[in-house]
Amino acid sequence: MxxxxxxxxxxxxxxxxxxxxxxxxxxxxxxxxxxxxxxxxxxxxxxxxxxxxxxxxxxxxxxxxxxxxxxxxxxxxxxxxxxxxxxxxxxxxxxxxxxxxxxxxxxxxxxxxxxxxxxxxxxxxxxxxxxxxxxxxxxxxxxxxxxxxxxxxxxxxxxxxxxxxxxxxxxxxxxxxxxxxxxxxxxxxxxxxxxxxxxxxxxxxxxxxxxxxxxxxxxxxxxxxxxxxxxxxxxxxxxxxxxxxxxxxxxxxxxxxxxxxxxxxxxxxxxxxxxxxxxSFNLEQQTVKMLEQKRFYGTNMHSDFCRIEGKTVNEWLQTPGQIKAFLNAMVKCRWVKRNEDPQRSRFWQLIAGDNAKMAGVFSPYEAQLIYDWIAGDWLANRADQHASNKVARLVQPAQPSANCAAPSNNPVENNEGDVDSDVQRFEREVTGLPTDDKMRRLIQLMAPQTHTTAAGLLATRMFWKYLCR
Ligand SMILES: [Fe+2]
Ligand SMILES: [Fe+2]
Incomplete structure (x- = not known):
């Protein structure tokens, strides 16, 4: 029991x-x-x-x-x-x-x-x-x-x-x-x-x-x-x-x-x-949290030409917990002009300007956090509601990656080779099975963890076709 x-x-x-x-x-x-x-x-x-x-x-x-x-x-x-x-x-x-x-x-x-x-x-x-x-x-x-x-x-x-x-x-x-x-x-x-x-x-x-x-x-x-x-x-x-x-x-x-x-x-x-x-959303907290996570990848990657409030960028990034102070320092030295068009901020220009030295460092979501944090009231007061929509395009073309590419509905015809060999194997496996066994096997592939795979999608089509026959 x-x-x-x-x-x-x-x-x-x-x-x-x-x-x-x-x-x-x-x-x-x-x-x-x-x-x-x-x-x-x-x-x-x-x-x-x-x-x-x-x-x-x-x-x-x-x-x-x-x-x-x-x-x-x-x-x-x-x-x-x-x-x-x-x-x-x-x-x-x-x-x-x-x-x-x-x-x-x-x-x-x-x-x-x-x-x-x-x-x-x-x-x-x-x-x-x-x-x-x-x-x-x-x-x-x-x-x-x-x-x-x-x-x-x-x-x-x-x-x-x-x-x-x-x-x-x-x-x-x-x-x-x-x-x-x-x-x-x-x-x-x-x-x-x-x-x-x-x-x-x-x-x-x-x-x-x-x-x-x-x-x-x-x-x-x-x-x-x-x-x-x-x-x-x-x-x-x-x-x-x-x-x-x-x-x-x-x-x-x-x-x-x-x-x-x-x-x-x-x-x-x-x-x-x-x-x-x-x-629960707090723009500044999320921006700081994101930059804190990013800090690991940026430490010691910067040249030491510039000093902000007396410290090099590498020095700001070396120790955990300094991001908020670093942002404040950039505001103080006018690298960031808050509540204005972000295009006027040197920091934003480095991320998405014509000669952006930090191109590709931030994902569109990460860049959006920075953009919205800099823009602040300027964005809220703009009549143009779409003012910040350009960020994703400015930072990088938002293309779906291989991870999210939808599996082909017909991998064999599309000649996708080994990537979908499991689909071909699955099709061979279920063809000719007695109905109950076949439906049981199709249902296995339609589970929450597998229905998005190419084999899962095929199983769903086969299952539904049988039910609607
Ligand atoms: Fe739904
Ligand atoms: Fe629904």
Whole structure:
């Protein structure tokens, strides 16, 4: 019999981030399975104390979802009216603030859809079809250009953010919950239905995020895609409601089942919410932190021609903890002219001027932090909202790297050779397998840790083709 005492002890000594990594990469070891079960049980225990706005009667879920749509729509219109009347952005003070936020939510977005993974094994049961369809759509139906995890990675990569994933433990909580549910669906079907019900209702913050990202010159496609695919008329939000009603027990009371759905629904509220995340951004702190991390690579790389406030650059960088004083020294000696156009600052010219001596040193995100820190009030007062959008282009062309390049949908035809030899091997392996074995193998490759690979995308296409035949 499973007891959670040992695992609770392990959990308190492990970070949430390490649980997230274990559940993602090694979900099938006995220890991780047990730990995931106990982790969810503990999270459900915490969630029970939270409020729940679901209707008392399970039959009223459709009206509840429709009312949510009206509420979100009204709030969004109110937001747009304020903006059109000249009101400031409400989420992102600057482009670097937006990029910080996108990185902070990345651990959740990198496992988008994971809570539904385990339900794919019910592919013969028609009642699960809406949720399996939702999962397959999260995976882009096996098309790399539509796979939500790949889209998110691509967005970060294009904006130079990929090496700056925030390490704060609380940012991994939602992702760890999603993975633990997805790999233990047999024990938590009602809770998964409830979690999905909460996650798939399109929230106001998705709409505002998309609006403000576009304003800041960041492609909002990932967010606009969710506004459309999660819609409550025919999209994921509606499927989430329908499936709860389909799976409610036909005999006896639905109370126990619905209580468990509600508990799963409340799991959405755990961890840092978007408002707390937005409020946690401090431009100067993030700039100092970034330069402190960068210090290691820059120490002793500078010539000693210039002295700033009596010290050479190498001397400023040699000792940890001097970055803030170094920045202040550059302000004092007018290398940095704060609250003015950064183009007027010598420091910025070294980073992105015509003869930038530090070209390539900073990623677009890092440079954006410096740019926004220098610009300060000058940026806030500019009528041109896109003033800082040019930074990424000034610093380096924001091209996706090999890491984020979408795997080809047809590697054989594209002659990609050994890179995709596993795909060819996989195709040979599953061809001719009996149906149950074939579907089992395809499902293995559709797991959160593998569905973004070329073989995972192929498995998703094959699985969906078979289901839709
Ligand atoms: Fe998604
Ligand atoms: Fe969705």
């Amino acid at each position: 499973l007891t959670c005492d040992t695992h609770v002890q392990q959990e308190t000594t492990s970070t949430i981030q390490s649980l997230y990594q274990s559940f993602l990469h090694y979900p099938d070891t006995q220890n991780n399975r047990e730990q995931a079960l106990c982790f969810i049980a503990a999270q459900l225990g915490q969630a029970r104390a939270l409020t729940c706005d679901l209707p008392d009667d399970i039959q009223n879920l459709t009206q509840w979802s429709d009312a949510h749509v009206v509420e979100v729509g009204d709030a969004y219109q109110a937001y747009l009216s304020k903006r059109k009347a000249g009101g400031p952005r409400e989420y992102f003070q600057s482009r670097s603030h937006a990029l910080f936020y996108l990185q902070a939510i990345a651990p959740t977005k990198f496992v988008d859809g994971a809570w539904l993974y385990g339900l794919t094994r019910h592919w013969r049961d028609e009642r699960f079809y809406p949720l399996i369809k939702t999962y397959i759509e999260e995976l882009g139906v096996g098309n790399a250009q539509q796979n939500h995890v790949l889209l998110y990675r691509k967005m970060l990569e294009r904006n130079g953010c990929f090496n700056h994933i925030n390490e704060a433990d609380s940012l991994y909580l939602q992702g760890a919950i999603q993975l633990a549910l997805g790999h233990n669906s047999e024990a938590f079907v009602p809770e998964i239905l409830g979690y999905n019900l909460g996650y798939e209702q399109p929230p106001l913050h998705m709409l505002i995020t998309a609006y403000e990202l576009k304003e800041l010159g960041i492609d909002p496609y990932y967010f606009t895609l969710h506004v459309t695919t999660d819609n409550a008329s025919t999209g994921h939000a509606r499927q989430a409601v329908d499936v709860v009603q389909r799976l409610a027990p036909a005999v006896g009371s639905t109370d126990t089942f619905y209580d468990r759905v509600k508990a799963g629904y409340r799991l959405n509220q755990l961890g840092l919410n978007y408002k707390a995340l937005l409020a």
